[in-house]
Amino acid sequence: MPEDFKQARALAYRYLSHRDRSARETTDHLRKKGFEEAVVQETLRYLKEANYLDDRRFAEHWARTRAENKQFGKYRLRQELIGKGLPQDLIDETLDTLFETIKEIDLARTVVEKKLPSMQDLEPDKRKRRLVGLLQRKGFSSDVIYKVLD
Numbered sequence: 001m002p003e004d005f006k007q008a009r010a011l012a013y014r015y016l017s018h019r020d021r022s023a024r025e026t027t028d029h030l031r032k033k034g035f036e037e038a039v040v041q042e043t044l045r046y047l048k049e050a051n052y053l054d055d056r057r058f059a060e061h062w063a064r065t066r067a068e069n070k071q072f073g074k075y076r077l078r079q080e081l082i083g084k085g086l087p088q089d090l091i092d093e094t095l096d097t098l099f100e101t102i103k104e105i106d107l108a109r110t111v112v113e114k115k116l117p118s119m120q121d122l123e124p125d126k127r128k129r130r131l132v133g134l135l136q137r138k139g140f141s142s143d144v145i146y147k148v149l150d
Helices: 002-018 023-032 037-049 055-070 074-083 088-101 104-119 124-137 142-149
Strands: none
Touching: 002 023, 002 037, 023 037, 055 074, 055 088, 074 088, 104 124, 104 142, 124 142
8 A cells, every 4th residue: 555655646746747737637647547546535635735736726827827828718717627626616716816807808808809800801790700709619708798899
C-alpha cells in the first residue's frame, strides 16, 4: 500500500504540473491508471492538505482565463465547470464573482467587433443570423445577444 501511494502521488504531481485540475479530474486520472479506491482517496486527501488541489482556485482560474482569452459567456463557462465535476454552489459563486468584475455584454461586444470585418460582404440579415449563432456557441444568453446586436 505505501508503495502504491508513492506511485499515485508521483503520478498526480506530474498530472498537476501541466495545469491546475479539479479534484474529480485528478480522481478520474488516478482511477484510469488502475489505482485502488483507497489509494486514490488517500492521495486526494494528501494533495488537498498540501494545497496542490483546490477546486475553488481551479474554478476561479479556469473561468477567468476562458472568459478573458476565449470570450466565453456565462452559459458556456457553467457547462465547462459542470464537466470538470465541480459542485453547483461553487460554480454559481465563481460565476457570480467573475461577472461582477467582467461585464458579459463587453465580452459579447468584443466577439462581434472581432468578427464583423470578415462579414462585411454579407447581407444584414445573414450577418445577424451568423453573429447570433456565434454568440450562442460562445455561451451568451439571448438577452445579452440581442442587446449587443441592436
